[in-house]
Amino acid sequence: MRRARVHIDLAALTHNLNQVRQASPNSKIMAVIKANAYGHGMLKVAQALTDADGFAVATIGEGLALRKADISKTILILQGASNAQEYQQAAEQRLTLSIHHNSQLSIFNQHKGEHPSLWLKFDTGMHRLGFPVGQAEELINELGEKVNGLMMHFACADEPENPANQQQIHAFQQATDAFNLPRSAANSAAILKMPQTHFDWVRPGIMLYGASPLLNVTGQALNLKPVMTLAAPLIAINLRKKGEAVGYGADYICPEDMPIGVIAIGYGDGYPRHAPSGTPVLINGVECPLAGRVSMDMLTVDLRSCPSAKVGDHVALWGKDLSVGRIAEMAGTISYELLCAMPA
Template sequence: MGRPLIAEIDLDALRHNYCLARELAPHSQALAVLKADAYGHGALACARALDDLAPAFAVACIEEAQALRDGGIDKPIVLLEGIFHGDELPRVESLGLWMAVHSEWQVDALLDYRPRHPIPVWVKVDSGMHRLGFSPERLPEIWQRLAGAPGYACDLHLMSHFATADALETRYFRRQLALLNELATRLDAPTCLANSPATLAWPQAHGAWNRPGVMLYGSDPLEGANDASRALRPVMTLHSEIIAVQELDAGEPVGYGGRWIAPRPSRIGVVAAGYGDGYDRHAVDGTPVLVDGRRTVLAGKVSMDMLTVDITDLPEAAIGSRVTLWGRDPGGEVLSVDEVARHCDTISYTLLTGILPRVPRRYHGSMS
C-alpha cells in the first residue's frame, strides 16, 4: 500500500465552487484559473472536470497552456502574464490562445506580427496594484493602437487586478474600481476585473468576464467571510496516518530543538507527513489537525518526513489512525486550509501550491 500520505481531490467540490462563482455573477462569464498546476490540485484533471462548465481557462504562461492542449483541452486559454518573448507569438496563434498585454514591448511585438487568425487581447491597466499594466494615462493610446490593427481589433478586453478586494477596509478598492469604470466607459470596453474576492464580495466589479482562482479550490480569500464564501467546499483533503506512538513523562521534549515540552504525561502520535511533502515547516505548536475526525494539535517542529501531534486526550488514537491535515474528514468534520495557514503565518495559496510531487493525488467525483 505504501506511504499513507495522500492528497484527495474532490472534483464535485470543484464543480460546486465554479458553479457558485457563476451564480454570483449571472451576467458574467467565468474564467477558471488553473495556473500553478491548478493551485496544486492538478491542472489537467481540473480542466477536464470543468470542461463542460467553463467557457475558457486561464494560466500564467505558455508552458502551462501547452500542457492543457497536450491533454486534449481545446477551450480558449488566457495567458495572464502574456508572452515573455516575441518568438512565442507563433505558438500563441497555433495553440489558439488569448493573451494579456501589459508592456510596450508586447504591443510592439504584436503589431509586428501578422497573425493568420485573430488573437484575442486582454489589455492590462495598472489601477493601483503596481505590478503589471499600463498607466491609466497611457492606456487609451495603447487601446487605440491595438484597436486599429488587423487581427486584434475585434476582440479587445480591459483587465486589471485589485490589491485589496479581500480586505475589510474598502477605500483603496473603491478607488481602483472607480478608475476602472471610468476607463471602461470611455473606451466602451468589456472588462475582466474580478478575482476570487471580488467575485465573492463585490458585484459592482463583475464584468464581461470574471476570473475566480483560489475560491475554486475551496479556500476563502476574504478577511471577513460572507454567506457566499461560507458556501465554498474544500477540494483538497490532505491526510495521512499515525505510524508510531510515544509515551512521554511531563517535562519531556518533542522533536528538533525540543520546542514542545510535555506539560503532563502525554501521548504523541508520529504522522507520516513533513516539509519534504510540502507541509509548512513554519507551523507552530497548536496548529490544528484532525485525528479520526477529532481535533487536536501539532506538538513540536515539523520534520522533513514526519510531524508529531498530541493525542493525550484521544485514548482511542493509535497506529493507523487517520490524520487529516486539512480538508474534509470522512465523518464530515472540516478543517479549513485557511485556518491551518494562519497558524503557519502564511496563506492557503502557499500551502496548496506547495504540496510536492511525491504526494500522490487521488481524484474522485465528476470528470468530463
C-alpha cells in the first residue's frame, strides 16, 4: 500500500459551490465532475454537491456510473455519444448528450425510438468541438424538440480581458438570441469575471476544487478553499556533508553540512516529476524546499528551515496552506493536471 494520502475536504467543496452561487445567482449550476471530479472522486463529489442543479462529465461511462449511484439530477455528457449503443444508453438512463459533430447527427437520424435530451454545441472560436455558428437555425430545426440547450466553450477565459472572449460571446449571442432555448457558456473563469456570459446555466469546474481559474490570481484571493490535501510521511533524516550530491543525476550539491529528509511520495503517486529543487513542501507548517530530483516513490528535501522535523512527521505536498497552483507553476504545468493525476 502506498504511503501517500489524499484528503478531500467536503466542507470546502460546498463552500466553493456557494461561491459559484453568489457569483451567478440567476443561473442554474452544472457542476463539472469529469476526470473523476478532477481527481477528487466523482461519486463522493456528486453526492456532496446536493445544491448543484446538474452535473457535466466527459463520457457516457461516467454518466452511467452516476446513475448507478442513484444520482438523479441532470447529467450532461460533454463528448456526446460516439455510437448508436451509447445513444441508446443515454436515452434509457435519461442522460443529456452534447451534439457537436456530423457523425452524431447521423446517429440521431438513424435512431428508432425515444431520444435523449440534446444540447447543441457551437464552435465560436475554440476550434475543438462544435458546429459552425452559421448552422444554428438549420440544426435547431433539424433536431426539433429534442434540443434542450445551446452551448459553447471559451478558449481564453483565464484572461478575462483577452479580446477573443468578446468575439466568442458575440458570435454565440448572434447565433442563438433568436431561439427560446436554455444557453450555457460560462466556465469557472467566466463565472467570476464575465457576468454577461452566465445565461441560463453555468459550468464551474476547477473553482469547485479550490484552485484559481485565472492567470496570476490565487484561489485564496478569490475566496476559494482547497478541497484536496496531498500528504505523505517523512521516513528518514540523514546528515549530509558540504559538497555531497543528493538523488538521481547528482543534480543537487549540498552547499554546507545539512539535514536531508526523505518523504514517501514520488511521481508514482502523481507528484510531478519535473518539480525542481526549491519546490516547497510543508513540514509542521514550515516550508522546506525539494533538494534533488523527484524519484518514483521518494522526495528529498532540505530540512535546514525545520530543525525540529522528525521521522514520522506529516508532510503536506499541497493543500490548505500550500496551493496546488504554486506547485504546478514550479513544475511548469497547471493545477488541473496535478489534481487529475490523483487516485482519489
